[in-house]
Amino acid sequence: MTEPCLESMTMDEIMRRWPATIRIVLRHHLHCVGCPIAQFHTLNDAIREHEIDGAPLLRDMHDLIRPSG
Numbered sequence: 001m002t003e004p005c006l007e008s009m010t011m012d013e014i015m016r017r018w019p020a021t022i023r024i025v026l027r028h029h030l031h032c033v034g035c036p037i038a039q040f041h042t043l044n045d046a047i048r049e050h051e052i053d054g055a056p057l058l059r060d061m062h063d064l065i066r067p068s069g
Contacts, residue, residue, distance in 0.1 A: 006061050011038040011046050018065050028057045 006014060011032040015022050025032050030050055032038045038046075043061070047054035 004065070006058065006065075007044045008042055011035075011041050011043060014043060014061070020064055021061055024057070024060045024064060028052060028060070030057075 009017075011025070011030075015025065015033065015038070022033055029052065030046055032041070032046055041049065043058075044054070047057065
């Protein structure tokens with residue numbers, strides 16, 4: 001099974017599919033939880049809009065959703 005391309009998924013899709021990512025979103029100081037724009041912004045859009053370093057966020061997201069084994 002291939003890993004999903006989180007960067008092109010909307011924030012809403014990510015948080016609905018993997019609710020545990022909400023903690024990661026908040027830890028990285030993104031304001032996407034409850035934001036009406038989350039259904040339109042991709043993860044890359046959110047990184048750009050919030051002007052954060054996306055590498056740690058992406059690493060945390062992938063670590064959470066990556067199947068173990």
